[in-house]
Amino acid sequence: MNIDWSFWEWDTFLKDQDVVIIGSGLVGLQAALYLRQARPGFRITVLERGILPLGASTRNAGFACFGSMTELLDDLKTHTEEEIWELVDKRWKGLQKLRALIGDSVMDLDISGGYELFRDQDEESFRECADKIDGFNGRFRQITGLPGIFQIWDHRLPETGFRGIRHLIRNSAEGQVHTGKLVLALFQKAKDAGIQVLNGANVLKLEEEAGKVNIFLENNQRMEARQVLVATNGFAARLFPQLAVVPARNQVLITRELPGLPFHGTFHYDKGYVYFRNVGNRVLLGGGRNMDFETEQTDVLDLTEPIQNNLLRLLREIIIPGQPFEVERWWSGIMGLGPKKKTLIQSLSGRIHVAVRLGGMGVAIGSLVAEEGANLLLKENRGV
Ligand SMILES: Cc1cc2nc3c(=O)[nH]c(=O)nc-3n(C[C@H](O)[C@H](O)[C@H](O)COP(=O)(O)OP(=O)(O)OC[C@H]3O[C@@H](n4cnc5c(N)ncnc54)[C@H](O)[C@@H]3O)c2cc1C
Numbered sequence: 001m002n003i004d005w006s007f008w009e010w011d012t013f014l015k016d017q018d019v020v021i022i023g024s025g026l027v028g029l030q031a032a033l034y035l036r037q038a039r040p041g042f043r044i045t046v047l048e049r050g051i052l053p054l055g056a057s058t059r060n061a062g063f064a065c066f067g068s069m070t071e072l073l074d075d076l077k078t079h080t081e082e083e084i085w086e087l088v089d090k091r092w093k094g095l096q097k098l099r100a101l102i103g104d105s106v107m108d109l110d111i112s113g114g115y116e117l118f119r120d121q122d123e124e125s126f127r128e129c130a131d132k133i134d135g136f137n138g139r140f141r142q143i144t145g146l147p148g149i150f151q152i153w154d155h156r157l158p159e160t161g162f163r164g165i166r167h168l169i170r171n172s173a174e175g176q177v178h179t180g181k182l183v184l185a186l187f188q189k190a191k192d193a194g195i196q197v198l199n200g201a202n203v204l205k206l207e208e209e210a211g212k213v214n215i216f217l218e219n220n221q222r223m224e225a226r227q228v229l230v231a232t233n234g235f236a237a238r239l240f241p242q243l244a245v246v247p248a249r250n251q252v253l254i255t256r257e258l259p260g261l262p263f264h265g266t267f268h269y270d271k272g273y274v275y276f277r278n279v280g281n282r283v284l285l286g287g288g289r290n291m292d293f294e295t296e297q298t299d300v301l302d303l304t305e306p307i308q309n310n311l312l313r314l315l316r317e318i319i320i321p322g323q324p325f326e327v328e329r330w331w332s333g334i335m336g337l338g339p340k341k342k343t344l345i346q347s348l349s350g351r352i353h354v355a356v357r358l359g360g361m362g363v364a365i366g367s368l369v370a371e372e373g374a375n376l377l378l379k380e381n382r383g384v
Contacts, residue, residue, distance in 0.1 A: 003219040013196065017043050019377060020215055020225035022203050022239075024048035025057035026362050027355050028231035029186040029197075030101070030370035036193040038378055044195045045225070047215070049202035053183065054301065055233055056362060059333030061252065061275055061286050062179040063266045064109060066091035066364050068116050069129040069136060069150060069169055071272045075341060087341060089143050091364035098182075098367045101189075107182040112265040114174030115153065116272075118167040126167045133169075140173075149173050161262040163321040176266050176277050177363065206230075206239060206352055213351045227377045229353050231370075234336035235299050236344075236356040245344060245357045247299035248335045251307045252286035254279060255315070256326045269314070272360070276319060282328070283319060285311050299334045335360055345372045353377060 005014060019035055021028045024046045032044050052058055067088045075084055099109065118126040133150050140149045153168040160168075190197055205216040206228060215223040230239060234247040261281040268275055276285040288310050289296035295304060308330065315325065336357045338344060343365065344357040355373025358365060 001219050003221055005221065013045075013198070014223050017045050017223065017225040019044045019227045019229065020213070020223065021046045021229045021231055022215075023055070023231035023233065023235075024053045024187075024197055024199075025055050025231060025233060026183070026186070026366035027233065027358065027370045027373065028229075029183070029190055030367050031229055031231060031355060031374040032190055032195045033101070033186070033193060034371050034374040035377065036195060038374070045223075046190065046195060046197045047201035047203055047217075047223075048197060048199050051199055055235065056333045056335055056358075057366075058179060058183050059252070059331055060179055060363065061266075061277060061284055062177045062182075062279075062363070063114065063275065063277065064095055064111075064175045064177050064363055065114050065171070065266060065361065066095060066174065067140075068114060068171060068268050068272060069132070070116055070125055071268070072136075073125075073128060073132070074271060079340060083340075083342075085139060085143070088140070090368055091361055092143050094365040094368040095363070097371075098363070101367065102182060102185045106185050108178035109175055110177075111173065111175035114171040114266045114268065116169045116171075117162065117165045117267060117269045118169070119164055120166055123166065126169075129169055144173060146173055159262060161320065161323075163318055165318065174266060179363075182363075203239065208349050208351050227351050227353070229355060229373050229377060231355050231373065233356045233358055233362075234334035236336060236354060238299070240348065240354070243344065243354065243356070244338050245336045246297055246338070248289060248337045249296045249298050249300070249302070249332050250286050250289060250335060251303050251311065251330065251332045252284065253308070253311055253315075253327050253330050254284045255282050256328045257281050258283065258320065258323060258325055261320075269318075274311075274314060283315065283325070285315055285319065287311075288314075301332050301334065303330050303332055335362075343369050343372075345369060345376065347376050 021032050028046050032046050151170050153170040157168050202218050207214045212224045213228045236243050236245040264278050266277040273290040274287040288307050338357045341359050345355045347353045353376040355369050
C-alpha cells in the first residue's frame with residue numbers, strides 16, 4: 001500500500017525535523033530530553049513502531065541494580081579489572097542521574113537491597129565471593145561513597161522461605177522501581193518539553209543524502225531529518241546488520257497477590273540468568289535463557305513452553321515452595337547484547353548515529369547512554 005502524506009500532515013508534523021530518534025525506550029526518550037535541554041529550538045521527533053514501546057524498557061523487571069558479585073567475578077574472565085570498575089561506576093552514576101531526572105517517589109524507587117542466592121552446587125562460587133567481599137566493598141566504596149555494601153546475609157535466609165538455598169549475599173544499595181511509572185514519567189516529560197512521539201512508525205530503512213537523512217516507513221511513507229539517532233537496542237541489527245548487536249529474549253511472569261509473601265527485594269539466581277522480586281505481594285520472575293540460548297537469541301516477542309515450565313518449577317520448588325499461586329500474566333522482552341558488556345555508541349556516518357546494546361542493566365546505564373548518544377549529534381559540523 002502507498003499512502004502519501006497530506007500537505008497538512010507534512011506541514012504540521014513532519015517537515016524540518018532537526019533530529020529524529022528511533023525507539024521510545026529509556027535511551028530514546030532520555031536522549032530526546034537531553035537534546036531538548038541542549039538545543040531548546042530543535043524540532044525533535046521520536047519514532048516508535050509499537051503503540052507502546054515494544055522492546056525492553058516497559059517489559060523489564062525493574063531492578064535498579066549495578067553489580068552482583070558472581071556476575072562481576074564472571075565478567076572478570078572476559079574483561080579487564082579496569083573495564084569492570086568503569087562499568088560499575090557508569091551504572092552507579094547513571095542511576096543517580098535517573099533519580100535526579102525522575103524523582104524517587106514518581107517511579108516507586110525502593111532501595112530494599114539486591115540479593116544473590118547460592119545453592120549447594122554454588123558453594124565454590126560462594127566461597128570465592130566470601131573471600132573477596134572486603135576487596136569489593138573497598139572498590140564499591142570508592143565508587144558510591146557507601147561503606148560495606150556487600151554482606152553475607154545467611155542469618156536472614158530462614159525468613160525468606162526459599163528452599164534449597166544455602167547462602168545469600170546482599171547488596172544494600174540496590175533497589176527496585178515501577179518500570180511502567182518510570183517510562184510514563186519520561187513520556188510526560190517529553191510531552192512537556194515539546195518533543196513529538198509518533199507511534200506505529202516502524203522504520204524500515206535509513207538513507208543519507210546531501211544535508212539530510214531519508215527515513216523510510218511502512219506504506220512507502222517517508223520522513224526526513226538533519227540527524228538521526230538509532231536507539232533500538234536489541235533490534236539494531238535489523239536496520240544495520242553489520243552492527244555487533246545480538247537480541248536476547250527474556251520471558252517473564254507475575255503471580256497474583258500472595259498474602260504474607262515473606263521476602264522483599266530483588267534477587268539473582270543461577271549467575272543472574274534468573275531474577276525475581278516482589279511487586280507488592282506478588283512475585284515477578286524472569287529469565288532462564290541459559291536453558292536454551294539458541295532459541296532465545298531472537299527479537300520475536302514470544303513465549304516458549306520449556307522456559308515457562310522451568311520458571312514455574314523454580315517458583316514451585318525454590319521461591320515459594322508449598323504455597324499455592326496463580327500466574328496473572330506472562331510476557332517477554334528483548335535485550336541487546338554484544339561480545340563484551342560494552343554499550344555501542346557511535347556515528348555510522350555524519351548524520352546517522354547509534355546508542356544501543358545495553359545488556360541487562362538499562363535502568364542504570366540508560367541515562368548515560370542517552371547522553372553520550374545525544375552528544376554525537378551535537379558535535380560540530382553535524383549540520384544542527
Ligand atoms: C525481560 C527483561 C528484563 C530486564 N530487567 C532489567 C532490570 O531489572 N534492570 C535493568 O536495569 N535492566 C533490565 N533489562 C534491560 C533493560 O530493560 C534494557 O537495557 C533497556 O530497557 C534498554 O532500553 P533501550 O531504550 O535501549 O531499548 P528498548 O527499551 O528495547 O527500546 C527500543 C525501542 O525501539 C523500538 N524499535 C525497534 N525497532 C524499531 C524500528 N525499526 N522502528 C521504530 N521503532 C523501533 C522498540 O519497539 C522499542 O520500543 C531487562 C530486559 C528485559 C528484556
